[in-house]
Amino acid sequence: MSERSSLAGLGRSARWTGVRLRLGAGLRRGIVWLPAVLVYAIGALTVIKVATPSNAVESALLGIGAGMLLAWGALVVYTIWSRRAPNHGAHCLDRYHQLQGRLVNALEFARVPAERRSPLMRAAIDDALEKVGTLSPSKAAPLTIPKEAGIVALLAAGLVGIALLEVRVLRYVPPTASSFKPMVMTADDLELFRDLTTELEQQGKDAQTLAAVRRFNQLIEDIAERRLDRREVFKRLATLEKDLTKAGEAEREATEEGLKGLAHELEKSDLSKPVAEALKEQRLADAEKAMRELAEKLKNKRTPPTKAELDRLRRALERASKASQAKNQSLLEQKEALEKERKRLLDKKKKQDNSLSAQDQKKLDQLDRQLERLDRETQKSKRSAEQMSELDRKLAEAARDLMKAQGASAEDLQSAAQDLNRMAKEEMTRQQKEELLKRLQEMREILRQQGAGGQQRMQRLMRFGRKARGQSGGPGGEQGGGKGQGQGVRPGQITPMLVPGEGGGEIPMAGMGQGSQGAGKPGDQPGGGGPGGKEWGTGHDANVGGESTELKGQTKDVVAAGVDTGEGTASSEVIYGAAQRGFVGRGYQKVYTDYQTVAERVMEQDEIPPGYRFYVRRYFQLIRPRE
Amino acid sequence: MSDTERARESIERFQKQIGLLREEIGRVIVGNRSVVDGVLTCMLAGSHALLEGVPGLGKTMLVRTLAEAVGLDFSRIQFTPDLMPADIIGTTVIDEAASGTQRFEFRKGPVFANIVLADEVNRATPKTQSALLEAMQEHRVTVGTKTYEIGEPYFVLATQNPLEMEGTYPLPEAQLDRFFFKLQVPFPTRQELHTIIERTTTGHHVEVNAVLSRADIVSMQELVRSVPVAHSVQDYAIRVLQATHPDHEEATEKVRRFVRTGASPRGAQAMLLASKIRALFEGRFAPSIDDVRASTAPALRHRILLNFEGEAEGVSTDAVIDEILEQVPESKA
Numbered sequence: 001m002s003e004r005s006s007l008a009g010l011g012r013s014a015r016w017t018g019v020r021l022r023l024g025a026g027l028r029r030g031i032v033w034l035p036a037v038l039v040y041a042i043g044a045l046t047v048i049k050v051a052t053p054s055n056a057v058e059s060a061l062l063g064i065g066a067g068m069l070l071a072w073g074a075l076v077v078y079t080i081w082s083r084r085a086p087n088h089g090a091h092c093l094d095r096y097h098q099l100q101g102r103l104v105n106a107l108e109f110a111r112v113p114a115e116r117r118s119p120l121m122r123a124a125i126d127d128a129l130e131k132v133g134t135l136s137p138s139k140a141a142p143l144t145i146p147k148e149a150g151i152v153a154l155l156a157a158g159l160v161g162i163a164l165l166e167v168r169v170l171r172y173v174p175p176t177a178s179s180f181k182p183m184v185m186t187a188d189d190l191e192l193f194r195d196l197t198t199e200l201e202q203q204g205k206d207a208q209t210l211a212a213v214r215r216f217n218q219l220i221e222d223i224a225e226r227r228l229d230r231r232e233v234f235k236r237l238a239t240l241e242k243d244l245t246k247a248g249e250a251e252r253e254a255t256e257e258g259l260k261g262l263a264h265e266l267e268k269s270d271l272s273k274p275v276a277e278a279l280k281e282q283r284l285a286d287a288e289k290a291m292r293e294l295a296e297k298l299k300n301k302r303t304p305p306t307k308a309e310l311d312r313l314r315r316a317l318e319r320a321s322k323a324s325q326a327k328n329q330s331l332l333e334q335k336e337a338l339e340k341e342r343k344r345l346l347d348k349k350k351k352q353d354n355s356l357s358a359q360d361q362k363k364l365d366q367l368d369r370q371l372e373r374l375d376r377e378t379q380k381s382k383r384s385a386e387q388m389s390e391l392d393r394k395l396a397e398a399a400r401d402l403m404k405a406q407g408a409s410a411e412d413l414q415s416a417a418q419d420l421n422r423m424a425k426e427e428m429t430r431q432q433k434e435e436l437l438k439r440l441q442e443m444r445e446i447l448r449q450q451g452a453g454g455q456q457r458m459q460r461l462m463r464f465g466r467k468a469r470g471q472s473g474g475p476g477g478e479q480g481g482g483k484g485q486g487q488g489v490r491p492g493q494i495t496p497m498l499v500p501g502e503g504g505g506e507i508p509m510a511g512m513g514q515g516s517q518g519a520g521k522p523g524d525q526p527g528g529g530g531p532g533g534k535e536w537g538t539g540h541d542a543n544v545g546g547e548s549t550e551l552k553g554q555t556k557d558v559v560a561a562g563v564d565t566g567e568g569t570a571s572s573e574v575i576y577g578a579a580q581r582g583f584v585g586r587g588y589q590k591v592y593t594d595y596q597t598v599a600e601r602v603m604e605q606d607e608i609p610p611g612y613r614f615y616v617r618r619y620f621q622l623i624r625p626r627e
Numbered sequence: 628m629s630d631t632e633r634a635r636e637s638i639e640r641f642q643k644q645i646g647l648l649r650e651e652i653g654r655v656i657v658g659n660r661s662v663v664d665g666v667l668t669c670m671l672a673g674s675h676a677l678l679e680g681v682p683g684l685g686k687t688m689l690v691r692t693l694a695e696a697v698g699l700d701f702s703r704i705q706f707t708p709d710l711m712p713a714d715i716i717g718t719t720v721i722d723e724a725a726s727g728t729q730r731f732e733f734r735k736g737p738v739f740a741n742i743v744l745a746d747e748v749n750r751a752t753p754k755t756q757s758a759l760l761e762a763m764q765e766h767r768v769t770v771g772t773k774t775y776e777i778g779e780p781y782f783v784l785a786t787q788n789p790l791e792m793e794g795t796y797p798l799p800e801a802q803l804d805r806f807f808f809k810l811q812v813p814f815p816t817r818q819e820l821h822t823i824i825e826r827t828t829t830g831h832h833v834e835v836n837a838v839l840s841r842a843d844i845v846s847m848q849e850l851v852r853s854v855p856v857a858h859s860v861q862d863y864a865i866r867v868l869q870a871t872h873p874d875h876e877e878a879t880e881k882v883r884r885f886v887r888t889g890a891s892p893r894g895a896q897a898m899l900l901a902s903k904i905r906a907l908f909e910g911r912f913a914p915s916i917d918d919v920r921a922s923t924a925p926a927l928r929h930r931i932l933l934n935f936e937g938e939a940e941g942v943s944t945d946a947v948i949d950e951i952l953e954q955v956p957e958s959k960a
Contacts, residue, residue: 084958085960091957091958100906104857105857109857118634118855119630119631119634121912122630122631123912127911
């Protein structure tokens, strides 16, 4: 090996040792200073997790931490790259191998130009080169992990532990604004529906109907108290409608069908014709009356019916009693014939490898449809027979007894009349249900329209309601009805209502009393111009009984009553006056009733689309007379 | 034979000669290897040594043995307060020839020897002490208008007693600076004392042989001068020297506090020459930083002057030097 290459090897060893020394120094300094950074990080993280400081403080803590980390990194880099003595690697090798500076001297003498090197310099270089093979940079500059590394590991583990630790802090979270938006109806509409339900409740005799009315009433009260949102209101309306319509329609149709069949047979006898006509028009009360009159006729021995009349009546009653069964039998026969034909076609199809001519296929399809229709009719007929079974039985007995004795037959007809009375009552219940159903549908439509109209429409309706009562509303409030007039309102029940004020915000205002429990007690204190009180007056006039009768006077009671001559204010004036002062007063009530009756009749008779009917009814609801 | 081989051979010869010399001295002087090496170092550097130690430690014996071992002229001067300069450098006397003519003739004093032992040099007056000045530095003596050369090698060993300071004249700084080393002769160990007692209280007598010639000494001195010094080693010696100055940036805490004056450039010269000799002693071709470190204390301890606080605190210059060696980095960018 030449001197040059040996010197290069010596230089490499020295440089590599130098690099290791730099790295070792960087490692040592890094590990010595890292605990400071980690301690800070642990502290900062603990503060952030436990004390939950503000964002600014948290950012500051993180910023300081990042700064410390950067400073630490810079320190390590500076340590590694800081300027060192030219032969610090060779010094280290000399020290480790106990070469007494041979390597440093050789490297320095090697930098002296060869011609200027003294013999001792060359000898010194040769002496050093003899040691090159034994040099060990890794041993001379070992990259040992400082003892502080244990502390660093502990702190790092602590930091990780704290980072993973979930600190649950009870934090007050301000309640979020409720998204509950109650369904609002104007006081006027609420009053309308309350009146309707009160009416239905008074009429209702059937427990089921009364329960439905009460549910409807509860719904109205819930809306008035703003306990329900739009979704809940519609849901409850739908449930109520579903319950009311369930099976009612089918029953009504079956009864109508049975009564029609009965009327058809009974009109063939002159005696039972009035009954038949009433039944045909579904006037069950009239039918009952006619049936009782027929029974009276049969009992009447002064002007008894002729034998021919009785015979026709007997046959009519017989046929009538069997009408439902006959119809049912006819339907079954038709069905049987159709099924036979269908079976024939199906067999044919089977024989022709599941194929039929177009004509036969068409016929088969028709048969299927007819069979479906017959099924429905049969079901209907069965129900009709069930509905009419009692009446049929009574009529059959009447027919049988008519052959023996007219008196017994009259008794049977009386029983049949009673049964008709029962059916009439049931019919009334049905009508009440239908009325309630209609009100439900109206309410649903009103709510739907109201939702579509938005807040402005609601405001308009409320203003309208106030005007309709002959009151004038301020822009942001509503005058209470506190003028000492009872007005049928429970003063204690004030419906809170939010209406837009002048500034656009909502101002709580006292609405109209929503009571419907009879006339309120007249207050004995004159009402002020302000909002009505929440309670009615508690005092009364000291002279509640009025002035005592002057016994000494020559008085006598005189009653004066006006005669309605039909003359008076014209309808147009009444309407104009109502528009100005509100829909109150007896005159207006009369005009309203006339107009509404006409409107209802027109709607019943003419083909008016349901949508328009609603608007007409709604119009009349809004302009209805107020008390 | 190449230059390198010749250099190697000269080094080996040097080592062998030093080995012989050590061995011969060791026959008389018990222990004190560091002092012996220090004395030899001063001799090979062509300079002088100041030995400090209590009486009876064999300082005179060491010098005498050295002189006998190298076959050089030796003279001993016992310094006393009444010693006059002429007593050491010589005096001019009237010499009457046989013919009856009279003439002034210079009678050389004891300084005209190759090895001079100036015993208890601090007991003489400064005037007498300074008489040694020219001889030590210039290796010549001027009397009147005539200068007399002192033959080479010339080696002065001065001793002083650190205990009896009463009636002494501490050597002036200029004179101290001319001593290459100040060697402190330690008290012998128990084993060494056993040997000393045995040798000196029995009929044991050792005849010291001259193992080296004057020419050998001169040759060795020349070899010492030819030893190369790496720049980093020289730089270290300089930085150590600078660190002895209290106003220098590398000065240590003790230097700043207790040192009045730092070492002169002669200190660095002494360190490096001593380092070279130390390297040669160990058969190396160039000195290392360790050699410099080993040479620092004897080379600088008498060149660093403590201030009043240092004296009052009893701080030794060796403690100051130890701190310097501890704090001055071996290599610097």
